[in-house]
Amino acid sequence: MEVMEAIRTRFSSRGFADRxxxxxxxxxxxxxxxxxxxxSNEQMNKxxxxxxxxxxxxxxxxxxxQEWIHTAPAILVEVGANDRxxxxxxxxxxxxxxxxxxxxxxxxxxxxxxxxWLGWFEPEKVRSLLNIPDDYMVVAVAPFGYAAKEGSPAPxxxxxxxxxxxxxx
Ligand SMILES: Cc1cc2nc3c(=O)[nH]c(=O)nc-3n(C[C@H](O)[C@H](O)[C@H](O)COP(=O)(O)O)c2cc1C
Numbered sequence: 001m002e003v004m005e006a007i008r009t010r011f012s013s014r015g016f017a018d019r020x021x022x023x024x025x026x027x028x029x030x031x032x033x034x035x036x037x038x039x040s041n042e043q044m045n046k047x048x049x050x051x052x053x054x055x056x057x058x059x060x061x062x063x064x065x066q067e068w069i070h071t072a073p074a075i076l077v078e079v080g081a082n083d084r085x086x087x088x089x090x091x092x093x094x095x096x097x098x099x100x101x102x103x104x105x106x107x108x109x110x111x112x113x114x115x116x117w118l119g120w121f122e123p124e125k126v127r128s129l130l131n132i133p134d135d136y137m138v139v140a141v142a143p144f145g146y147a148a149k150e151g152s153p154a155p156x157x158x159x160x161x162x163x164x165x166x167x168x169x
Pocket of ligand 1: 010011012014066116117118119120121152153154
């Protein structure tokens with residue numbers, strides 16, 4: 001699948017089919033994360049794949065009781081260690097993690113899967129559940145798997161509304 005096709009067919013699936021994700025697909029998704037750029041090539045992030053059913057059930061409570069999460073056969077938890085603030089004022093580990101997640105999401109879509117990015121999670125609950133050391137920030141949580149039903153991309157603003165050439169008005 002072309003990258004642009006993966007971008008066009010991605011959608012947030014809040015419900016997954018009762019079907020495991022093949023280990024080879026998980027490997028390819030993780031490979032996309034491994035090869036993503038990181039600030040100064042420090043590669044201080046880890047891509048945690050949760051497939052244990054008991055842990056997945058416990059993740060629901062760590063994610064503000066979003067009940068549909070328990071249908072996911074896998075959850076990606078992106079974490080990064082030794083954070084620092086870049087000259088631009090942003091967290092390098094947050095940025096590394098977000099880029100890696102985007103790469104992994106698109107690889108997953110190209111393999112017929114869907115991800116949902118979660119902002120509704122409590123980092124300290126995720127940390128204690130997955131034994132994540134204190135020097136790692138929890139960047140994001142994303143359940144993934146085969147979508148339970150066909151979905152369609154959410155409406156997006158037009159190109160004119162979001163693209164700026166040269167200076168903003
Ligand atoms: C930073 C971020 C946080 C999000 N948090 C949640 C969440 O906690 N729960 C949820 O169901 N969806 C969450 N979403 C999914 C968005 O609601 C979804 O991406 C948006 O509605 C656009 O739909 P689309 O992903 O199908 O294009 C999040 C997405 C992003 C990018």
